[in-house]
Amino acid sequence: MTDPSLRIGIAGAGAIGTTLGVRFALGGHRVSVLARGGTLDAIRDHGLRLVDRQGEHHAPATAGGPDDLGEQDVLFLCAKAQDLAALARSSQGMIGPGTLVVPVVNGIPWWYFEGEGGRHDGRTVRAVDPDGSLKALLPMDRIIGSVAFITAERLAPGVARSLNPLRLSIGEITHRHTGRADRLGAVLTACGIDTTVSDRVRDPLWTKVIANLTSNPLSVVTGATLRDIYGDPSLAPIARQMLDEALLTAASFGARVALDPVSLLAMGAGMGDVKTSMLQDFEKGLPLELSSICDAVIELAEMQGLSMPLTKNIASLVRYKSASAAGCRKEEGAP
Structure with missing residues (x-):
């Protein structure tokens, strides 16, 4: 992540995904959005739009299906827990050898016991990954844990509103301090998302x-x-x-x-x-x-x-x- 203009992938163009996509585009990064149906058409025709505390923003983005978008520097998976496995399958073409994968999910994530080093290390959280598909699909050494303190509402395909401050916590799921997490945190903050890098992201x-x-x-x-x-x-x-x-x-x-x-x-x-x-x-x-x-x-x-x-x-x-x-x-x- 040394290029000042990163390839940012957004898989899941709901309220949070749209909010992140707009902020990254406004920060000068190349945003690609995995979408389908009416959302795909809307983003291709009109880009992304966000109403936040700073006003109304329009931002360009490339939209495509699973076979249209190439490898990304960072891929944000923004989905409900029940949709995450399908989204992970669809976004495989966006994950390359150096891609960081940042799941932005609610609740307990499937990676909770991965790399934490305790007596439950490696255990599957059955409620969110009953068949182990997420663990199999997403490379654990590329996962950056994230916690989004963002309240957003999807107004229309490719359009979101978020009137509270945009805050994010990220960190390695192994609870190690790494340069890649620091660099990603700096990018997020520069794009208007107040980001804390934590050595204990589970807190x-x-x-x-x-x-x-x-x-x-x-x-x-x-x-x-x-x-x-x-x-x-x-x-x-x-x-x-x-x-x-x-x-x-x-x-x-x-x-x-x-x-x-x-x-x-x-x-x-x-x-x-x-x-x-x-x-x-x-x-x-x-x-x-x-x-x-x-x-x-x-x-x-x-x-x-x-x-x-x-x-x-x-x-x-x-x-x-x-x-x-x-x-x-x-x-x-x-x-």
């Missing part, structure tokens, strides 16, 4: 996991925004109990969560009237990202002999509500 990961766990499922059950989930007197105690369950699990794996529970709740409430990504998916009738946000955390807790009763119950309510809504949509669409 900020747990902060994001806890934020997801305490907000996303509750948002589907209640329809509430972040402000109410963490600030309403009826909902905040539920979020706090789920937070306590998750904090105990994180501590059992040696994670150091930077913020105390009160600060975590205050930070969430301070995000304002933002709909979680899971609520947005529910309202659109899309599959929900429960495997990485809920199931994987519960799996890790059970590995340590811990229980997460409220988290399990809330996840069950979300599954019921999602299945019920899908059934209603199916009946409405029946002749």
Whole structure:
């Protein structure tokens, strides 16, 4: 990564992928977006567009299918957990011998036990990689862990809005300090994404996991925004109990969560009237990202002999509500 103009691949042109693509293009890098259907056509015709705190930006990007885009210097995989394996297969042509692969995912990632050196080293997280396909498809020595503290909404194909600060934490999944992570962090920061390079990337990961766990499922059950989930007197105690369950699990794996529970709740409430990504998916009738946000955390807790009763119950309510809504949509669409 010595060339000032990098080849940046974006696989997954949703809200986060579009946001990253625009920021990289504005920073002078060559952005290639793996896309299909209407999204492919929209990006080819109009490029990418982002509305953020600095205004409205239009940015050029090359868009193509799996066979159209060549090897990249850095490939960002921006997908829901349930879509990641298919995206990894489609993006194989973008991964060369020197490509860094940066998965930008919610919840516990499949690489959690890779290179961490503990007693579970190399173990598969079954909830997110049940058949081991991600481990087989993506070269572990090229993975850079990432944690995105970015709230973004997809407005249309190739168009996103993100009105909160853009923040990212990255680091080697082996918890080593390397020049390549430092260089990538510098590139991200120069492109307007405030990036911290961590020697313990699983620590900020747990902060994001806890934020997801305490907000996303509750948002589907209640329809509430972040402000109410963490600030309403009826909902905040539920979020706090789920937070306590998750904090105990994180501590059992040696994670150091930077913020105390009160600060975590205050930070969430301070995000304002933002709909979680899971609520947005529910309202659109899309599959929900429960495997990485809920199931994987519960799996890790059970590995340590811990229980997460409220988290399990809330996840069950979300599954019921999602299945019920899908059934209603199916009946409405029946002749």
